[in-house]
Amino acid sequence: MKRIFAVAWLVFLLLLSIGKSLGHGQWVWGSIEHFLGGDLQMHFTMAFVLSLLAHLASPEGYHRGQLLLLLLIGCAVDECLQRFLPLRSFNLMDFLVTFAGLLLAALPFMVARWRVSSK
Secondary structure (H helix, E strand, C coil): CHHHHHHHHHHHHHHHHHHHHHCCCHHHHHHHHHHHCCHHHHHHHHHHHHHHHHHHHCCCCCCHHHHHHHHHHHHHHHHHHHHHCCCCCCCHHHHHHHHHHHHHHHHHHHHHHHHHHCC
């Protein structure tokens, strides 16, 4: 069930990004952005939830660093692609805030794994 939530959240985020890139669904992503208090807060929250769900859904023996790296690469690609889209623009601060959200949600899982492996 956790994997279903993680995949559903990832699909939701992809649809939001695609919709914004194509100029559709402004009422959805605009409302979410307004509700959360702005663009940076939206980036942080969406990344935090994505990382949290991905780590909860990953198998116990899965290397957390690899999962975090995969999430970072995916978000970096999404942000970099925005440079080439007419309705979007690359914003380093958006990526840094996204990185912080991904990292903060992953940190407890990585610390717990480190504590278990160090014993």
